[in-house]
Amino acid sequence: MTLSASDLYAIEARLGARNYKPLDVTLTRGEGVWVWDTEGKRYLDCLSAYSALNQGHCHPKILAAMTEQAQRLTLTSRAFRNDQLPLLYQDLEKLTGAKMILPMNSGAEAVESALKVTRKWGYEVKGVAPDQANIITCSNNFHGRTLGIVGFSTDPLAHNNYGPFAGGFKTVPFGDFDALAAAIDNNTVGFLVEPIQGEAGVLIPPAGYFKRVRELCTEKNIVLVLDEIQTGLGRTGKLLAQEHEGIKSDLTLLGKALSGGFYPISAVLANNDVLKVLQPGTHGSTFGGNPLASAIARAALRVLVEEGMIENARVQGEYFMSQLRTIKSDLIREVRGRGLMIAIELQPQAGGAYKYCERLRDKGLLAKDTHVNTMRLAPPLLIQRAEIDFACEALADLFK
Known part of the structure; x- marks a missing residue:
């Protein structure tokens, strides 16, 4: 029997300890830099399980x-x-x-x-x-x-x-x-x-x-x-x-x-x-x-x-940050990082990063908030420029 995302969420809400507040997306499959939810929607993973998935999903x-x-x-x-x-x-x-x-x-x-x-x-x-x-x-x-x-x-x-x-x-x-x-x-x-x-x-x-x-x-x-x-x-x-x-x-x-x-x-x-x-x-x-x-x-x-993932992290990380810094918004305080370990810190008036992560999810990109006002971006190290462009377009649209 295949359960729906809402059924799975209900089980988790009833039985799981409340020590996490995950985004409301139920993932069922992953390949490379992409993951799919139970409804078949595809997302770019920009968390990599807190950098545990440097090599991508299911290498x-x-x-x-x-x-x-x-x-x-x-x-x-x-x-x-x-x-x-x-x-x-x-x-x-x-x-x-x-x-x-x-x-x-x-x-x-x-x-x-x-x-x-x-x-x-x-x-x-x-x-x-x-x-x-x-x-x-x-x-x-x-x-x-x-x-x-x-x-x-x-x-x-x-x-x-x-x-x-x-x-x-x-x-x-x-x-x-x-x-x-x-x-x-x-x-x-x-x-x-x-x-x-x-x-x-x-x-x-x-x-x-x-x-x-x-x-x-x-x-x-x-x-x-x-x-x-x-x-x-x-x-x-x-x-x-x-x-x-x-x-x-x-x-x-x-x-x-x-x-x-x-x-x-x-x-x-x-x-x-x-x-x-x-x-x-x-x-x-x-x-x-x-x-x-x-x-x-x-x-x-x-x-x-x-597979050259370490050098790719350097090259693509420089490109990712350069593109992020072209996004002009009064809500963004700073873009910082090294390689593919990147943060977008928001101004306090933005009202916290969690809601922006929710909106990114709706655009097909998964990221994580930390310390209230910061979004972390850490995709698998095999990410390519086209996928970074997809992420930057989603972020630019988010903050326009």
Whole structure:
């Protein structure tokens, strides 16, 4: 029996927890940059599942790898070895230069793993007194939804009424080097930060900020942890966003597009010996590094490189932003972004971005609002100029 969109919505409204407010569109199929609803209407996807779909919907080569591996072996746990995880390690080493890799499942798990490892390193290597370590984070950050992470979130919706929280965190303004330097003390073991704050509205720090941060962390013997779960794997026109300033973090966190949207996969990449503090029994995951996840991730990485999606993100992102900036409207405050990670910030008098996302949906384009006044545009990295023109025409008509 095929249910209508209204029937499906009624079931969701009756049984689903109210922790999301999705646009009223019920999707049933996707291919490349396009998705279709249950009524057969086609939409250009300009969210890409928060950058999990960098390679597009249902990429045939990733699907083939998933199907083949699912017929052979899906899960062993880490109690035994499997023949796919070492190959994923090798692919990530070749692509990123990582010296050691910790496979996990969700992005939040990668963040939590990095926090644990950084503290453990602080005690066992740096020599911080027991239970005195602190990690610095940034205001307006988004690193996930676990209890540990929301404890240092400055977003009231993520933070309020979930306490008490674990201590050991300091918060500084994003992009403020002097504030970061002032917050460091002898017990500081790490700095966790997004290269570009996505959920906050695609906020880009001042040029040169991360070069200074890298130098400071090296000088103060602090682990620099870059959360590239959204910015990584081509989204900004580079494999990793940190490449824009020519730096290497100590720990880099990947997720989302590491599976091309097929399966929850994440990883902590180390450029030094930080991960060596982990010994058998000190940290783990039943599903982390499973053969199905590893085979999918290997295919997802291959198509990014072989099909030129990273360079396409750079070229098409420049074109997309140039076209958006030609739209003249008193309602638009700013267009900003890097690669295909783009935001349109509206003036307060526009009355919020959500209603504009609803109107875009009616024009066949799906986008997401964030922080009330900002629309985020993040299409799959295989988008072409004709599809960008379609998006820009819809947006120009929206704001005329």
